[in-house]
Amino acid sequence: MKLIINKKYLAPFLLIVFSVLLFGLANNAFAQTEIETVRYMLELTVVDDGTTTTPGTGGGTSVDDGTTTTPGTGGGTSGGDISYTDGSATFYFTYNGPENLHPGYRPIDCYSVDPSGLRCDIDLGFESNITPMSCDNVWDNKRTDVVVNPDEDGNVYINWGADLCDYNMPYEITGSGSVAIVGGSSTITSSSDLYCKGGMPSETNCSPSTGWETSSCPASYFCPGYGQGVSGDSNYDEGATQAVTFSRAVIKDPKVDVVGVDIKDNNKEYGKDKEGGEMTVQSAQNGKDTNVQIKWYTTDISSPTVCTCNDGSADCGSGISTSEGEAVLASGDGGNGNYALTGNTTFTVTCE
C-alpha cells in the first residue's frame, strides 16, 4: 500500500504523528502502576527453659522469664494499591441520550459487565439527528475517537464521530462500589486495503478516560455518513456492531499476614493481621527440636509482585496466596523443615 502525502499536509501530518507518540508514552506511564511495598514482621522471642545452652540464630537476646508469652501489636505497614482486576462494584447504565432518527434505536448501547466493567456495542455508520457538538468535514485520515468519559458523578459521556462530527451521548451510571483511578489507553493496529463507498475510512480509537481501562477494543473502521459500508473487510460492513469494553479499576488493600505457630503450645498463633507482631516460644531442645512453624497469607497481591521471607540472616522462602486463605509456608531451616529457634528471630515478609 502506498502512502502519498501532499507536501502542504506534511507538517501537520508530522505534528499529529508526534502528538500521538507523546500521548501513547504518557498513557503507558499511567498504566504501569507501581505497587507499594508491603512488609510485615513477626518478632520471635525465644525463652530459654533452662535446659538449652545452644545460642540461637538470628541474633537477639534470650530472655529467661519462665513461660511468659507476650503477644504484641503488629508491626509493618500496609499500603494502598490499585488493581485492574476483579472487584465487587456493581453499576447500572441507563441511556439518557437523545433519540435517534429511528425510534428506539440506540447507535451505542452500553451495559454493565461483571464485575465492574462497561461494555458498549457500537453500530457502525449510524444515522443520527443529534446536534453535533462540532463537525470537521475535512477529508483526511482523521482519527475519530470513541471516548467513554465518566465523570466523578458517575455520568458517562460517549463521543462518537461516525460522520466526523462529535456528539455527546450521556449515560448515567448508578450503583455503588469501590473504585479507584487508573489511566490507560489502547492503540488500534492499522489495516490495509480498506476503502469506503464514499469518503475515507476512519479508525476507531477506544480511549477510556481517567478511572477506566480498555478491556477490549476492536480494530474497527467506519466510513463517513450513513450507509457507507466499508469494503474489503466484511467485519466492518454497514450494520456490523462492534463491542468496546471498559473496566473500572478497583481499589485493593494489599497486605501480608505472617503467622507463627508455636508447635509446643497447642498451635497458638501470633502475628496474624494486626493482632500480634511478637510471640514468645520455648527454646528448641539441643537446637534441633523444632519449635516454630512460619507461614503467611497475602491478600490482594498478585503476580508479578513477589513476597519474600527473611529471618534476619537468610531467606526463608517466597510466594503469594493465589486465593484467599491459601497459606504460603516458609521453607524451614536446613535440617528439620520447621524452625528450631534458640534465639530471638525476626521473620520479615516483604512484597514488592
Place this chain on the structure above:
Amino acid sequence: MKNIKENLILIIGLVVVLGTHLVSCERIPPPPVVEPELMPSVELSVTPQGVIPYGDGLDIRWTADNNTNKVVLKVNGKIKETRYGSNSRNGAFYIDRLFKDALVTIVATNVNLSVEEEKEVHVGDWTSSTFGLVSYFPWKYKSQTLSSLDGKLLATIGLTEKEKSWVFYYHKDGRLTFSPNLSNNTEPWYLQNDTTMIRNGVARRLQVNQEEMTISYQTTWNSQQVWFNMVFEHASDVPTDPD
C-alpha cells in the same frame, strides 16, 4: 362501397352476438380443493442419555419435517429462546449445567395441528460428579500437611483457631466466596478436569470425596520439592446454594 359498409356493420354485429354467447357459455371454475392439513412430525434427541452427573451439560437437538412451520422448545415447561428462532425446523440448544431432573419438550406445529416429543433427563445427586463434591457443601480447614511428590506424609502444619474458623463457599455459578472473618472478596473457580481446579486463574491439584477436599501445590520445604496440602472438611450440612 355501400355494400362494404353494410357488410362491415353486419360482421361487427355478428361478432358482438357471438362474443356475448361465448362469454355466457364460459364455465364457472369449480371452488379450489382444500387439502387436509398434514400432521407435522419432529425428532428430538438429548445427549448424553441416561443419568447425567450433577452439574454436567446437556445437548438438545431436534429435526422437524416439511409439514412444520413452527418449533418451540420447552425445558420443564418453560419456553427457551433459541438462536435459530421458531421458524427453523432444525435446531440445537445447550444447557450448561443441570442440577436436577429435567423434562425437555419440543412442540412442532403446522397450522392448527401440533405434535410434541418429550425426553426425561435424570441428574445424579451431588456425589455423582467432582463438581458436585466441590460445590454442594461449604468447606473449612481440617489440616495442612506436607507430602513428598510420591505421596508420603512428611509433616503436619499447625492450624490456628482462626484459620479453622474460615469458611470457603464454592458456588455453582463459579464464584468462590468466604466467611466475613476471612475476606469479602469474590474469586472465580472452575474445574479443568477431575484433578485440577483453577482458582483465581491459578491451577491447583484437587482431590475430593464426600468428606474431604485437598487442594495442593508444589513448594520447596526443607530443601526439597514437596506438595503443600490444604485439607478441608465440610463446614456445614447446609448446602452452599439452594436447589
